[in-house]
Amino acid sequence: MKPDPALTNIQAANSSMTSSRPLASFIRATAAIVWKDLAAELRSRELLSAMLVFALLVILIFNFAMELDAKARATVTSGVLWVTFAFAGTLGLNRSMAMEKDRGCLDGLLLAPVDRSAIYFGKAIGNLVFMFIVEVIVLPVYSILYNINLFRPGLLLVILLGSVGYVAIGTLLASMAVQTRTRDVLLPILLFPLVIPVLVAAVKGSNGFLQGLEISEIMPWLNLLIVYDVIFTAIAFMVFDYVVEE
Amino acid sequence: METKPRLLTILDGVTIILLAVATALVFFFTPIEAVMGNVQKVFYFHVANAWVGMLGFMASAIAGIAYLRTGKRSWDIVGMASVEISVVFLLIAIVTGSIWARPVWNTWWTWDPRLTTAAIMELIYAAYLLLRQGIEDPDRRARFGAVYAILGFISVPLTFLSIRIFRTIHPVVIGNADPSAQGSFDMSPAMLRTFMFSLLVFSFIFADLLWHRIRLGHLADKVEQLKLKVTQ
Amino acid sequence: MIETRKLVKRFGVKTVLRGLDFQVQEGEFVALLGPNGAGKTTFLRILASLARPTLGEVRISGFRLPAQAAAVRQRLGVVSHLPLLYGDLTAEENLRFYARIYGLRHQDRRIDEVLGLVGLAQRRRDLVRTFSRGMQQRLAIGRAVLHDPDVMLFDEPHTGLDQEASAMLDNVLRDVAARNRTVVMTSHDLVRVADLASRFDILSRGIIAASVKRQDIDPNSLLAFYRQAIQEAPS
Numbered sequence: 001m002k003p004d005p006a007l008t009n010i011q012a013a014n015s016s017m018t019s020s021r022p023l024a025s026f027i028r029a030t031a032a033i034v035w036k037d038l039a040a041e042l043r044s045r046e047l048l049s050a051m052l053v054f055a056l057l058v059i060l061i062f063n064f065a066m067e068l069d070a071k072a073r074a075t076v077t078s079g080v081l082w083v084t085f086a087f088a089g090t091l092g093l094n095r096s097m098a099m100e101k102d103r104g105c106l107d108g109l110l111l112a113p114v115d116r117s118a119i120y121f122g123k124a125i126g127n128l129v130f131m132f133i134v135e136v137i138v139l140p141v142y143s144i145l146y147n148i149n150l151f152r153p154g155l156l157l158v159i160l161l162g163s164v165g166y167v168a169i170g171t172l173l174a175s176m177a178v179q180t181r182t183r184d185v186l187l188p189i190l191l192f193p194l195v196i197p198v199l200v201a202a203v204k205g206s207n208g209f210l211q212g213l214e215i216s217e218i219m220p221w222l223n224l225l226i227v228y229d230v231i232f233t234a235i236a237f238m239v240f241d242y243v244v245e246e
Numbered sequence: 247m248e249t250k251p252r253l254l255t256i257l258d259g260v261t262i263i264l265l266a267v268a269t270a271l272v273f274f275f276t277p278i279e280a281v282m283g284n285v286q287k288v289f290y291f292h293v294a295n296a297w298v299g300m301l302g303f304m305a306s307a308i309a310g311i312a313y314l315r316t317g318k319r320s321w322d323i324v325g326m327a328s329v330e331i332s333v334v335f336l337l338i339a340i341v342t343g344s345i346w347a348r349p350v351w352n353t354w355w356t357w358d359p360r361l362t363t364a365a366i367m368e369l370i371y372a373a374y375l376l377l378r379q380g381i382e383d384p385d386r387r388a389r390f391g392a393v394y395a396i397l398g399f400i401s402v403p404l405t406f407l408s409i410r411i412f413r414t415i416h417p418v419v420i421g422n423a424d425p426s427a428q429g430s431f432d433m434s435p436a437m438l439r440t441f442m443f444s445l446l447v448f449s450f451i452f453a454d455l456l457w458h459r460i461r462l463g464h465l466a467d468k469v470e471q472l473k474l475k476v477t478q
Numbered sequence: 479m480i481e482t483r484k485l486v487k488r489f490g491v492k493t494v495l496r497g498l499d500f501q502v503q504e505g506e507f508v509a510l511l512g513p514n515g516a517g518k519t520t521f522l523r524i525l526a527s528l529a530r531p532t533l534g535e536v537r538i539s540g541f542r543l544p545a546q547a548a549a550v551r552q553r554l555g556v557v558s559h560l561p562l563l564y565g566d567l568t569a570e571e572n573l574r575f576y577a578r579i580y581g582l583r584h585q586d587r588r589i590d591e592v593l594g595l596v597g598l599a600q601r602r603r604d605l606v607r608t609f610s611r612g613m614q615q616r617l618a619i620g621r622a623v624l625h626d627p628d629v630m631l632f633d634e635p636h637t638g639l640d641q642e643a644s645a646m647l648d649n650v651l652r653d654v655a656a657r658n659r660t661v662v663m664t665s666h667d668l669v670r671v672a673d674l675a676s677r678f679d680i681l682s683r684g685i686i687a688a689s690v691k692r693q694d695i696d697p698n699s700l701l702a703f704y705r706q707a708i709q710e711a712p713s
Contacts, residue, residue: 025581032578040566043605104560108621110528112579113551169397176390180380189376190394193369194401197408204412220411228404235400239393242314246386246529384490471491 022115029114033122037096038129047095051134055088059142073146078206081142082162082199085135089166090191092130093174094184096123101178110244120240124171131163154209154218161225162202166195168229172236175243201225248465254457261447261454268440268447276440288346290440294448295339296364301452302332303367306374307399310392322388323463324456325395326378331455333371335448340364359409366405370398479504479629479660480525485534487520494520496684497534502677504628507661509675511668513708516681518664522633525662526556539628552580555622555630559637561614562621565607569598569617572606573624580625588624596620596650612643619650630654632663636670648674668704672697680707 041047062080066072100106100123109119143150170191177187205221272290279286309325312318343361344354355361374394381387433441480502487495494517502508512518523529524536527547536543538550563572573592577585593599596616606614615635622630635651636644651674655661665671671678678700679689688707695703 028581029579032575035578036564036567036571036575039571040564044566099564103565104558104562105564107528107556107558107560108562108576109579111526111551111554111556112576113548113581114579172393172397176377176393179386179390180377181382182376182380186377186380189373193366193373194397196366197401197404200405200408200412224404224408224411231400231404232397235397239314239396242389242393246523467491474492 025113026115026118029112029118030122030125033109033119034125034129037123037126040099041130047092047130048133050095051088051092051130052137054091055084055134055138056141058084058087059138059145063145074148074210075207077142077146077148077150077210078203081138081206082203084138085131085159085163086166086192086195086199088134089131089163089170090188092134093127093167093170093191094178094187096127096130097171097174097178098183106244116241116244117237119244120171120175120236123175124167124236127171128163128167131167135159135163148210150210152209155206158202158205158209158222158225161222161229162198162205165198165225165229165232168233168236169194172240172243175240197224197228201228248461250461254454254461257450257454257457261450264447264450268444271440271443276436277434279437282350285346285349288342290444291448292339292342292346293441294444295335295342297445298448298452299332299336299339299364299367301449302328302335302371303395303399303402305456306332306395310395313388313392319384319388319467320460320464322391323460325388325391327456327459327463329371329374329395331452331459333368333375335452336364336368336371340368357409359406359413362409363402363406367398367402370401374398479506479539480662481535481537482525483535485521485524485536486532487517487524487529488532494684495524495531498681498685500679500686502660502662504660505658507655507674507676508663509671509678510662510664510681511666511671511678511704512664512681516708517684518681519633521681522558522631522662522664526554526631527551552625553628555625555627556633557615557618557622557631557635558633559635561606561618563606563614563617566605568603568605569593569609570602572617573621576621576624582625592620592624595623595653597646610643611638612640612646615639615643615647616650619647619654623654627659629660630662632661634664634666636665636667644670668700672700678703680704682708 059080062083066076100109110116139150142148170187173190173194174187177183177190180186201221201224205218205225208218208221268290272287276287276290278284305328306325309321309328313321313325340361343364347356348354374391377394378387378391381390480500482498482500485495485498485500486493498521500521510518510521520529524531524543525538527543527550530544539553541549541553543550564575567575570589570593573589574585577589582588590599593602596619598613598617598620601609601613606617609617619635632651636647639647648670651661651663655674663671663675676692677689678692678695680687688703690703
C-alpha cells in the first residue's frame, strides 16, 4: 500500500500537537473522560438505576427503623439524607472504577500521553455528576414522602460542598480498592473513617439551613467543608500517580 | 543469618526494668487522688498508651511519604510496623479510658471529641491493615499503604475539629455537669513525676517493639528470598 | 528504535527480568517467544510504559522511560489480550474517545480510515458489547493505530480467536506492519508468527536466551531452535 498523504499530514500534525499546550490537552482529556462516562451511563443506565433504587430503599428502611413523628422527623432529616447519599455514593464510586478495571480500560487511559491527574479529575467529575443526579431525584422524593420542603438554596449549597469532598477522596480510594482482592467490600472500610468530617459538617450544615438558623452559626460548617474539599482534592491530585502507576 | 543485635537485647532489658519501676511508682509511690480514688491510677498508663498510639500515626505517615519518594522497602516496613504496634496501644488506651470513665463519669463511653477521634483513628488503623491484606504485589501494597497512611494522618485533625465544633455549638450534657470538667484534677509533684515517667517508659516500649517488628519484617523478606532460590 | 540495557524488574523479592538486553531496529517485526512465566508480559508492560523498571535503561524512539514517558506514549500503540474498549459505547464512540485523549486533528477522517482498515466500517454504530472476540480484537488494533504510532506492541493478540478471526487478524497485522512500523509481538503460537515476523527472540528465565533472523533459519527448525534455547538458558 502506498503511504497515505493524509496519514503523513496527521503524523506531522500530531507531532506539533504534543509539544504544545499541556494545559489544553489536560482539559481536553478530562473532558473526554467525563463525556465517555456520561455517554456510557446514558446508554446502560446501570449505575444510576442501582444508586437510585438503593437510595430509595435506604430511605424506606429508615422509615421503619426509626418510627418518627412529624416533629422528630424534622431534626433527623439531614442525618437520613446524608447516610443515604453516603451509601449510594459508595455504589457509584465502586462501579465507576470497576468499569475501567474490568476490561483493562485503565491501561488504555494510562497509555495515553496525558497527565495521570486528568484521569483522576475526569473520573471524579463523572462521579460527582452521578451523585448530583441521584441527589436531585432523592430530594423531591423525600420532600413528598415526608412533607418537608427541602428546596432551600442553603441546603443545596451544603449538598454541593459535601458531595465534592466525598467524591474527591472517594475517587482516590476507589482507585485503590478496585486493585485489591477484596474490592467492593474494602471501599466503605477505607472511605468512611476518612470522610467523617464531611459527614458531620454536611449534616450540621444541612440541619442549620433546614431549621432556619442564623448564618453565623452555620458558617463554621461551611468553612470546614471548604477546607476539607480543598485539602483532599489537592492531596488526591498529588498522590494519584502513585496509585495507578506500577 | 543475622543475630539479634546486642543493643536490642540491652534495650529489651532496660524496657522491662523501666516498666517494672513505673508500675511500682504508680502503685506504691504516688498518692491516691482525693476525689476519684484508686481508679485514677489508670490515668498514668492510659495517657501514655494514647500518646504512643498517636505517635504511630505520625510515624506511619512520615514513613509513607519517605517510601513514596525513595521507593525503599525499609520505609514500608517501618510504616507497617508502626501501625501494627500502635493499633494495640491505642486499643489499650481506649479500654483503660473506659475503665476509668465508668466510676468517674458513670458511663463506659461518651461521644466527646477525643474519644470519638480515638475510635476513628483505631478504625483507620484497621482499614490500613485490611487494605494491605488484600494486595499481593509487595510494591503495590507498600505504595497503597503509604498513601492511606498519609490520608489517614491528615484527616484526623479535621475529624477532631469537626467534632469539637459540634460540641461547642451544641453542648451535650451528660448527667448534671460537663463530663470532661468532672474528670479533671490537679496533679501534685509526685503525680507529675509518675506521669512523665510513664510517658517515657511507654516511648521506650514503643521503640523496643518497633525495632523488633522492623527486624522481623526484614527477616521475613530474607526468608522469601531464600525460598525463591530453593524452588527455582 | 527500541533499546533496553541491563533491564531488571523485581516484584518484592522476586526477580522476573534479570539484566535484559534487547534491541530492535526501525521496521523490524520481532516475535518474542518464551514459556509461561518467563516475563514476556512484564517486559512488554515495561516497554509500553505501564510498569517501571527496577534497574536498567529503556529507550524508545530515542526517548527514555520512565522519564520521558509522555513523548514515548505519543508514538506507541499497544494491543494486549484485553480489548481496552468500552462495551457500552459504539465502535465509533470508542475511537472518538481515544482520538480525543490523544489530541488528534481530523478526527472524523481518521476514524473512517481506521474502521476501513480493520474491516469494521459496517458495524461502526454497534455497541462493542455485541462484538465477537475477533471483532473486538480488530477494533482494539484500530484503537492502537489511531494516532499512527511508530512502534507497536502486541501481547498475544491471537488469544481466544478462532481460525477465521485469526486469519483476519493476520491480514490486519500485515497491513499495520507494512508502513515501516517497528513491531514487537509476544506469542505462544510459533506457526502463526513464523509467517509474520522478521526476527525471533526467545525470552527465558529473565533474559533473551536466543535471537535469530527469519532469513537465517528454516521455518521448520523453528520449534527445535526454541526448545533448545529454553533449555540452555542459565538460571
